[in-house]
Amino acid sequence: MTSxxxxxxxxxxxxxxxxxRKVHGQAxxxxxxxxxxxGRPPVEAIMDRIATARVEVAxxxxxxxxxxxVTLKRAYADWTSPxxxxxxxxxxxxxxxxxxxxxxxxxxxAADIRLAIDAVEDVVRQDHLTHVVFVSAxxxxxxxxxxxxxxxxxxxxxxxxxxxxxYLARACDEYHPIDSVPGLTEPERVADExxxxxxxxxxxxxxxxxxxxLQEPDLRPADAGMLLERALRYGHERSDAxxxxxxxIKSFMQRMDPLFNEKTLGFRRFSSFLExxxxxxxxxxxxxxxxxAFDRHCAVSLTRTTALRRDGESLLAMSEVISTFxx
Numbered sequence: 001m002t003s004x005x006x007x008x009x010x011x012x013x014x015x016x017x018x019x020x021r022k023v024h025g026q027a028x029x030x031x032x033x034x035x036x037x038x039g040r041p042p043v044e045a046i047m048d049r050i051a052t053a054r055v056e057v058a059x060x061x062x063x064x065x066x067x068x069x070v071t072l073k074r075a076y077a078d079w080t081s082p083x084x085x086x087x088x089x090x091x092x093x094x095x096x097x098x099x100x101x102x103x104x105x106x107x108x109x110a111a112d113i114r115l116a117i118d119a120v121e122d123v124v125r126q127d128h129l130t131h132v133v134f135v136s137a138x139x140x141x142x143x144x145x146x147x148x149x150x151x152x153x154x155x156x157x158x159x160x161x162x163x164x165x166x167y168l169a170r171a172c173d174e175y176h177p178i179d180s181v182p183g184l185t186e187p188e189r190v191a192d193e194x195x196x197x198x199x200x201x202x203x204x205x206x207x208x209x210x211x212x213x214l215q216e217p218d219l220r221p222a223d224a225g226m227l228l229e230r231a232l233r234y235g236h237e238r239s240d241a242x243x244x245x246x247x248x249i250k251s252f253m254q255r256m257d258p259l260f261n262e263k264t265l266g267f268r269r270f271s272s273f274l275e276x277x278x279x280x281x282x283x284x285x286x287x288x289x290x291x292x293a294f295d296r297h298c299a300v301s302l303t304r305t306t307a308l309r310r311d312g313e314s315l316l317a318m319s320e321v322i323s324t325f326x327x
Contacts, residue, residue, distance in 0.1 A: 004068025004130045007122055008061070009115055010075035010096070011136030015178070016055055016083055018160035023053040023187045033083075037103070042082045050083060052190060057090040059183035060135055060158065063176075067131045067156065072122060076101050076111035112136075116144045123151050130154060135178075138168065145171035157258070166259070175258040224265055224273070227253050229280050232294045246270055246283075246290040 021029045032049065036042045042050070064070050073096040077084050080102075091098055099118075101111040115136075123129060132148045133156045134141055145155045145168060157172035158181065169175035179186060231252040235244050250270045253260045262273040271290045274283045284291045 005128045006064050006068045006070045006131040006133060007072040007119070007126075007129050008064040008070050008074070008096075008133045009119055009135065010060070010077075011111055011115060011134070011138055011141070012075045012087070013077040013081070013084065013101075013111060014136045014138055015160065016053075016077070016087075018178075019055050019187060020050070020053040020083070022160075023190050024049050025190075036082045047082070049190075050085070053187060054086075056184055057087065057094060057096075059181050061094045061096075062183060063158070063181050064133045064156075067133065067154070072126070072129070073097060074099055074115075074118065076115050078103055112138055112140050116141065119144060120147060123148055123153055131156060133158065134168075134172075135159075136168070139166075142167045142171040149173065169259050172258050174254055176261060177264055180261055180263045224260065224262075225277050225280060227257055227260060228274075228277055231256065232281060232292070236294055243284065243291040243293045246274060246292055249274075249292055 017029060017033070020032075024032075028049065032042070032046045035046060061070065061073070064073075073094065075087075075091055075096050076099045077087075078101055079088060079098060080100075088098060099111075099114065101114060119132065119134075123132065131154045132145075134145065135158045141157075145157065148155050149171075155172045155174075157168050157175040158178060159168055159175065160178050178184065228249070231249050232244075235249060235252060236242075247270075250262075262270050265273065267273040267276065271283065271285070274281050274290070274292050281292045281294065284293075
């Protein structure tokens with residue numbers, strides 16, 4: 001049996017509103033949110049849009065379980081909001097504790113503060129926890145992720161993507177965009193039917209500043225190739241073996257940049273990602289797994305062009321090291 005123990009925390013209101021915004025657009029999200037605050041019942045059209053943007057719960061639970069036994073599960077939201085209606089049964093089926101967070105202002109509730117306090121307390125008191133999984137795109141959780149890592153926990157972030165979540169991603173050991181979670185249905189964008197003269201008020205615009213953006217913070221292919229190149233180079237420096245396992249290289253790449261995920265780049269397997277970068281890596285499939293090594297031509301090119309500049313002086317670097325391990 002696995003010895004890993006996982007704590008899973010949902011900033012669920014953040015997730016639901018991000019999905020709603022992705023499906024129906026910012027204008028509908030802001031207008032519908034304003035129309036249902038203070039306990040006002042939603043009209044039928046809003047209820048239809050809420051149903052269209054519904055988020056599945058089970059895939060997140062299963063994904064967290066892939067890291068070990070999930071011993072602690074909590075979801076934070078204002079469960080009295082129409083946007084959260086119907087999720088209680090879904091979470092109940094998976095034994096997730098629901099933490100009620102009443103709205104402290106017209107903008108948001110205090111879920112992020114309460115979640116951070118609970119997470120630190122859990123990590124400190126429950127020594128058996130090895131992994132902490134956060135489901136949120138709020139960059140405010142970046143200091144929390146850093147603190148959990150300092151306390152010796154493996155931190156996994158699952159977010160909706162965008163510039164704000166990059167800060168959270170860099171603070172984690174691993175980061176996975178929500179769309180890459182296996183089993184999660186990709187929502188279909190619904191045409192925005194908002195009135196052309198709709199303009200958010202100053203208060204609404206201020207609220208929108210906290211909203212996660214939709215652009216995924218994935219590595220571009222060129223960046224991923226450079227990351228692979230560095231991982232192979234450093235791996236060869238630290239190892240006497242000419243060939244390294246694909247699992248070792250992937251782990252190395254994720255430690256260097258938690259944003260790396262081959263699935264967000266269009267590859268089902270890491271081995272496919274390696275094969276697509278044949279100008280950098282040599283790939284060999286064996287009965288025990290996939291092995292990779294620095295491509296010889298790439299290594300020769302690096303010995304001629306790699307240089308480090310310090311105090312205005314150019315120093316040739318790594319040429320002898322790369323030649324020794326690769327050639």
